[in-house]
Amino acid sequence: MTFHDQVLWQLYRKGDKQALGRLVERYYGVLKQYGLKFMVDESVVEDCIQELFLQLWQNRSNINETNSVKHYLLKALRHHVFQHLRFQKRMPFDELEWDISLTESADSETLLIQQETLTSLTTNIQAQLATLPAREREALYLRYYENLSIPEIAEVMNVNRQSVSNFLQKGLIKLRSKWLGPVFLSFCIFFSKKLPLRRVSRKRFFILSMKIAEKYQ
Template sequence: MKLTGVNEETLWNNVIAGDQQAFRVLYEASADMLYAYALRYFPDREMIMDCIHDLFTDLYLQRRNLARQVNIRFYLLVSFRRKLNASLKKNARFSFQADMSQAESYFQLTFEANDAQSRIIAKEEQQGALHRLAAEMNKLPARQKEILYLKYNCELSYEEVARLMQISVPTCRTLAYRAIRQLRQDMPVTTMPAFGLLLLTCLKNF
């Protein structure tokens, strides 16, 4: 979610006040993030878009009841996750995924390189290492992948990730540590000096 040149607190207060331009800015800045997050659970694009539209409709209708001091990204993800959960329970096409707790086991990451990444990691062997890291990351347990995605791609704190996934903060930190440790073990020794940069670049491109 990118709000370049926009003060988030001011934007949120304007949304609460009913400013339609602020509401439009919020939608345009966050819809892609929410869509990408949901798509990692299931491929029903129509259902995902319906949930996004329902979320923002409710947000507008209930704007006077919104708390003023919030992390916008975290608030939207938590609310959106509830919408997805409710939709899954109603949707017969996803009877094998009765709710988000079961859908979590299907969490997938899809890596896409971009120009910025190419400028950061220029050497061909490092490009190869980046794709190798992406492949190894998809071998991790689903919950570990989701924690890394929320922490580094969505830029949530461990406390926020834990609340979103309904786990304790120590458990969240432990799962993240295990994921990174496993990735270090699975990557070639030659990539270790640049492992931190590779990991951050890889996560930013999911």
């Protein structure tokens, strides 16, 4: 039986350990992947996630409802990672490295046909993303990889909605000028026609198709 996030959240707030455990199982991979983008050690990210869920349990009676458990957890983890960086007297966020790799989650399906072509395309994406400022890269990651809305991204990044829109717009404009052309569009049209989406690495294809959709809408 699959429980909706909000149901699990309500149960957890009432003291149900199993509900919190299910949320840990559901979002641990997403949180770890996001945390690693800040170029900190894997053990640090794991400690931050553990501390996050421990604090959630200890403070459950004071935790509010949320419209999106996922973006609540992402925002909370971001806070924990930044606390660690400040404690270590690391540089401010705008000077931090942001890992641009589009690593697949453990349960995503990999491309079975034409893997080399798709790998080449995603390598191109990664190279171009690396040229963007860190905040633009983070906004694009949250928008297209984690599928968060602009208000949700604003909460996660602790900025206003207009800033998020600006990050996305500037990033997309730069990407368009570099690699979103007719030839690239042809590749993606070929993929969408020749391969069922379930046969393609979903998040990679989603990123590709969304960029093209915004360019050619």
